[in-house]
Amino acid sequence: MTDHTGKTDKTATDDLAQYEVQDVCGCGVDHGPGGHHHRHADEAEEQGPKRTPLYDLHLELGGKMVEFAGYQMPVQYPMGVLKEHQHTRARAGLFDVSHMGQVILQSRKVDAAEAFERLVPVDVMGLKAGRQRYAMFTNDDGGIEDDLMVANRGDHLFVVVNAACKDADVARMRAALEPDVIVRQLDSRALLALQGPAAVDVLAGLNPAVREMTFMDVATVELAGAECWVSRSGYTGEDGYEISVPEAAAVDLARALLAHDDVAPIGLGARDSLRLEAGLCLYGHDIDATTSPVEGALSWAIQKVRRADGARAGGFPGADRILRELVEAAPRMRVGLLPEGRAPMREGVELFAAEEGATPVGHVTSGGFGPTVGAPVAMGYVPAALAAPDTVLYGEVRGKRLAVKVVKMPFTPANFKR
Amino acid sequence: MKFTEEHEWLRVEDDGTVVVGITEHAAEQLGDVVFVELPDVGTVISKDDEVVVIESVKAASDILAPLDGEIVEVNEIIVEEPGKVNDDPEGDAWFFKVKVEDLSQLDDYMDEAAYKKFIG
Incomplete structure (x- = not known):
């Protein structure tokens, strides 16, 4: 068999290689051909992923490991991508997202939220303690350098960024915020996501306090004997939680969750199809340094207060x-795309306004088979008029x-606990 | 049954046509198959032509024609239910049947023992 990337001499095994190049980042570093996973000078070449x-634990569970954003991560477990996807929508899936960056911003001198607003177009000052919201780092051209979650945890902000961009993100925050704000990247905490309709009952079995949280709430909760920072959120379109847990307690917590009949471990493959069906962006693909x-289609994330005529209009790159x-709308837009046939339309597929001739009007940025939709789904950029x-x-x-x-996104209705 | 390095199996029927499918090993490595595109009956094929497109949740792949010949039958069941390729790749989920002039084309391919060794 041969794939469509022009490689020869390949077996089906090599198909997994696509996950190695999935996470490109907009940090402006040229990674060279085939070298998309991120390794900056300060990370050195001294060790492998x-x-x-x-x-x-991934190995013990039979995870098929691939390199992703400089980490050895499970792309799937023996259950397989399709069933892992369906299991998450029907019951609950446990994801290891420890490769993502966790950063604390804290200051005694200034308001860290006010300072952070210099980097993102969202309302951080108005974010109440115990709440989190979606945001993005923008650049001077109005493009997106990374997308992120920011939580107000009382005396500090807690920021979670993409793995492939975390070094660039930390450098950006240090350059813009220090010395007034202390920027602390946490290397000793793991990050787990428990997603799906059964997530609430499973996690409440370890600590009933999580039941009271609603979508985008954050709280400090003791789980499996460890102090965890829990948010009721995720990236699958399902109800669920993301749990920052001290490294030393991570395996115990994961095992405690997996002990539940409803919980299965889920790899990157299903994480990708779940977020695609949910209409959520994969940084470096659906949004990047050139897309505003x-x-x-992230205008919803920019609150009134930061828009023209808002009390704190502008003030971000x-x-x-x-x-x-x-105000005027953008020349092109990210849209949901539903292929009418059965053939998946994957990243890079060119889009045309007509069946014949003409130059492409846009392209697909993410696409594949949507197991819950039962058909191919995709997203991509098209001119505003289309x-x-x-x-x-x-x-x-x-x-x-x-x-x-x-079509409008999401492809599958969101199942959040508002 | 004969096997190719492209992980196809070939079985000669009583009437001399050759049935072609992919091996269990290939199906397992591909992951869940979600799309299959088969050639039209009557298509004349040459060895190494891209005759079938198969897409799994992970990626798209081509199945290359293992022989020169003419497609005389295709298995529409796997177009309707691509998941069958994972369930029974060496049985019900065959891909197509080829009429060949010269069955000696199969001689170069591996027998089961050699294929097992090949996939290690």
């Missing part, structure tokens, strides 16, 4: 472009133009 505290938050696009739902476009797959319809 890093391991999370759950590495041995408006183009990325690229505000000129972003504030203008919020971004209305029900617009029919054509994706070119293996030389054939196949009809694809613009």
Whole structure:
């Protein structure tokens, strides 16, 4: 068998290699051909990919390990991507997301939230203690350098960023915020996500306090004897929790969760199909240093107070472009795409306005089979004039133009506990 | 049964046509199959032509024609239910049947023992 990337001499095993190059980041470092996983000078070449505290547990559970963003991560377990996906939607899935960056911002001198607003176009000052929200680092051109979650944990902010971008993100925060704000990257905490409709009952079995939390609440909760920072959120479109746990307690907590009949370990493969069906962006693919938050269909994340005429309008990198696009709309938009046939339309597929001729009007940035939808799903960028739902476009797959319809996202209804 | 290094199996039927599918090993490595595109009946194929497209949750792959010949039958069941390729790759989930002029084309391919050794 041969794949469509032009490689020869490959077996099906090599298909897993695609996960190695999934997480490109917009930090401006040229990684060279095939060298997309991130290794900056300060990380040195001294060792191979890093391991999370759950590495041995992944092996014990039969995880198929691949390199992702400089880490050895499970792409799937023996259950397989399709069943792992379905299990998460029906019951609960446990994800190791310890490769992501966890950063604390704290200051006694200034308001850390006010300072952080210099880097992101969202309302951080208005974020109440015990709450978190989605945000993104922007650049001077109005593009997105990374997307992130920021939580107000009382006397500090807690920021979670993408693995592939975390070194660049920390450098950006240090450059912009120090010395007034202390930027502390946490290397001794693991991050687990428990996602799915059964997540609440499973986690409440360890500590009933989590039951009282609603979507985007954060709290300090004791789980399996350790002080955990829990948020009721995730990246699957399901109800669930993300749990920052001290490294030393991570395996015990994971085992306690996996002991429950409803919980199965879930790899990166299903994480990707779950977030795709939920209409959520994968940084480096669906959004990057060239796409603005408006183009990325993330305007909802920019609160009124930071927009033109808001009390704290602008004041973040690229505000000129972003504030203008919020009013005038952007020339192109990220949209949901539902191929009409059965053929998946994957990243890179070119989109055309007509069945014949003409130059492409856009392209697919993420796509594949949606196990819950039971059909292929995709997202990509198209000109604003072609971004209305029900617009029919054509994706070119293996030389054939196949009809694809613009649709609203998510592809599967979100199941959050509001 | 004969096997190719591309992880296809070939079985000669009583009428001399050759049935082609992918091995259990290939199906397992591919992961859950979600899309199969088969050639039209009547297509004349040459060895190494891309005759079938198969997509799993992970990636798209081609199945290359292992022989020169003409497609005389395709298995529409796997187009309707691609998951069958994972369930029974060396049985019900065959891909296509080829009429060949010269069965000696199969001589170069591995027998089961050699294939098992090949996949190690």
